[in-house]
Amino acid sequence: MTEYSISAIIVDDEPLAIEGLKLRLQQIPEVKVIAEAEEGDTAIALCQELEPDVLFIDLQLPGINGLEVVQAIQADVMPLVVFVSAHSDYAVDAFELNAIDYILKPANLGRLQQTIERIKERLSPVDREEEKFKLMEALGKTSGLPISELEDWLATDAPLPTALNQxxxxxxxxxxxxxxxxxxxxxxxxxxxxxxxxxxxxxxxxxxxxxxxxxxxxxxxxxxxxxxxxxxxxxxxxxxxxxxxxxxxxxxxxxxxxxxxxxxxxxxxxxxxxxxx
CATH class of the missing domain: 2.40.50.1020 (LytTr DNA-binding domain)
Incomplete structure (x- = not known):
């Protein structure tokens, strides 16, 4: 079992920026940087191949920009996204793409630790189980189905056994x-x-x-x-x-x-x- 729980890819067109962010992330034990990229096409390929937990990506890249990279990544391999930028102009656009955070350069260690805490909460299996149970409970109340039957249904492609809004x-x-x-x-x-x-x-x-x-x-x-x-x-x-x-x-x-x-x-x-x- 690996000592790291969060795998990350860093994307920035400035090698010094990549190195600086990598050095700070290495001080957070839960995080392991598994790859780096300096342009968008490489970032897309790495995400599809390695399926990281989180993508730290600059907005201004040669060729396609950071927003376009996120839009191009297939949903089934979509990591959590943290935009890292020297400008705040694109923050609204970033959050419309469901970015988990938007960090202004240079990102200090304390700010990155706050981001990692958000990521840990989002990736937590306990939280996911709690969210799943709450969803099953709500569906049970409105559909009249027992949770055990709803869990069986969830594992299939079949429609809900009874109309949710009957x-x-x-x-x-x-x-x-x-x-x-x-x-x-x-x-x-x-x-x-x-x-x-x-x-x-x-x-x-x-x-x-x-x-x-x-x-x-x-x-x-x-x-x-x-x-x-x-x-x-x-x-x-x-x-x-x-x-x-x-x-x-x-x-x-x-x-x-x-x-x-x-x-x-x-x-x-x-x-x-x-x-x-």
Whole structure:
């Protein structure tokens, strides 16, 4: 295992500038300079061959400039980019290319150490795993899929197994079609010949049967807990068991719904589903 964790290529048309930057980077233990270039075409070839973690590149180069070099490098071998320049004129253009930093010459050791800290944070496997988990968690909440299934999907080229913004299409009391995102629905209950669809911002009264309405719902997100009630399992804050073999689910905001005996097994389904997310 190498003692270096960050591989770098330096690109500058001035050999003395390359040497000065290299000497400073050598004082930072985590960094190893693996190649140097004095013009853009060579820099592109080196990046494609060596796939460095970071590219320190001057903006003013013979032939194609530093901005054009970054634009020309293929995305699958794209290193983090630090522009090093004697001028601040191109800073905006540089950051539009997602450069991680823009350093003015001459770069002192303290300034370079700040840059390396940014690079370490961006390259950290822990951070990447945390970001991946947050993404999976967000997708789970909106799609209704367990994280394990989303991770399997991520390893393939297949489309997301269920629509990320799946919608319930209903007609309201004015006979207008309304498109309600599934993940916004908190619970649904029956009121005579009508169904009431509850969201955090609005309630929709719809003339439809429970059977027809539930046929449109994703069973991984919605659980029937009573002959007249369906809940979004992601909205459940707690479950209280009652002595008469019934239960109460707490949706927060003073909303508590009764689970009938006939649907008592639904409680275990809810717990199982929540445990896999």
């Amino acid at each position: 919608e319930l299409v209903i007609k309201n009391s004015d006979n207008q079609r309304v498109f309600v995102p599934m993940y916004e629905i908190n619970w649904i209950d029956a009121a005579g010949d009508y169904m009431c669809v509850h969201t955090s911002s609005e309630n929709y009264i719809v003339r439809i049967t429970m059977k027809k309405l539930t046929s449109q719902l994703d069973e991984r997100i919605f659980q029937r807990i009573h002959k007249s009630t369906v809940v979004n399992i992601h909205r459940i804050k707690g479950i209280e068991r009652l002595r008469n073999n019934q239960s109460i689910v707490d949706l927060g905001d003073n909303v508590k719904l009764k689970v009938s005996r006939n649907y008592n097994s639904a409680i275990q389904n809810i717990l199982d589903n929540r445990a896999t997310l």
